[in-house]
Amino acid sequence: MxxxxxxxxxxxxxxxxxxxGYKNLLNSWVGSHVDTLVMSWxxxxxxxxxSNGNKVIQYDDRRxxxxxxxTYTTPQTNYHSGSIMGxxxxxxxxxxxxxxxxxxxxxxxxxxxxxxRFTIDSLGIIQKWAFEGxxxxxxxxSSIPSSRGDLQKLSKCEFPNGFVKYNLTAAxxxxxxxxxxx
Numbered sequence: 001m002x003x004x005x006x007x008x009x010x011x012x013x014x015x016x017x018x019x020x021g022y023k024n025l026l027n028s029w030v031g032s033h034v035d036t037l038v039m040s041w042x043x044x045x046x047x048x049x050x051s052n053g054n055k056v057i058q059y060d061d062r063r064x065x066x067x068x069x070x071t072y073t074t075p076q077t078n079y080h081s082g083s084i085m086g087x088x089x090x091x092x093x094x095x096x097x098x099x100x101x102x103x104x105x106x107x108x109x110x111x112x113x114x115x116x117r118f119t120i121d122s123l124g125i126i127q128k129w130a131f132e133g134x135x136x137x138x139x140x141x142s143s144i145p146s147s148r149g150d151l152q153k154l155s156k157c158e159f160p161n162g163f164v165k166y167n168l169t170a171a172x173x174x175x176x177x178x179x180x181x182x
Contacts, residue, residue, distance in 0.1 A: 021140030026116065026129040033166065034124045054127070055120045061135065062113045069107040073100040123156075156181050 029037055034057065038044070044057035081094035112135035119128045157165045157178040165178065 017137035017139050019137055021138040022114075022131065022136045024140060025138040026118075026131065029118065029126050030128065032126050034118070034120045034126060037118065037126060050119075053122045057118050057120060059116045060113075061115075061133075062111075063135070065110045065112060067108050067110065069105045071102060071104045073102050075099075076101045 034055075041059060045060045046058040048056045048058075050056060076099050078097045078099055079094070080097065081092070083090050083092050085091075112133070114131060114133040114136040116129065116131045116136065118126050121127050157168045157180055159165070159178045168178075
């Protein structure tokens with residue numbers, strides 16, 4: 001019973017983070033500059049330049065989660081019977097007593113892995129993503145848009161004086177009186 005409680009608690013906690021939440025998180029990076037991703041996630045563990053000039057960077061998260069064993073007790077009824085010799089002769093008796101037996105389950109380990117790849121264009125803008133593994137999960141935060149629209153980072157923002165800014169959203173570009181270029 002206690003084992004079922006521990007396992008269901010682990011699943012309840014893990015159920016808050018989902019693959020759908022991870023997809024939303026990754027979608028929020030599409031259109032952003034790779035430098036912004038690296039500042040947030042740290043340096044990637046690998047990269048490869050594709051024949052079309054695009055680049056793929058890879059993050060590989062591996063960890064082992066150790067689940068401790070549990071100890072629990074169960075009642076055990078003991079039956080007693082017999083005869084005793086007393087002052088009035090032989091007397092038969094019977095009865096029960098309850099003892100408790102301790103059980104221990106062994107601990108175990110779960111290997112978790114999440115490999116995430118981002119495809120970056122020649123301007124350093126994240127174009128798409130892919131992932132694989134049993135640990136690619138994130139909290140499904142509704143504040144992270146699955147399609148960034150106006151929140152998507154632009155290739156560049158041009159201003160009437162010829163000045164160019166990079167890594168702005170379309171809304172930021174328009175607010176600064178620039179022309180958004182994707």
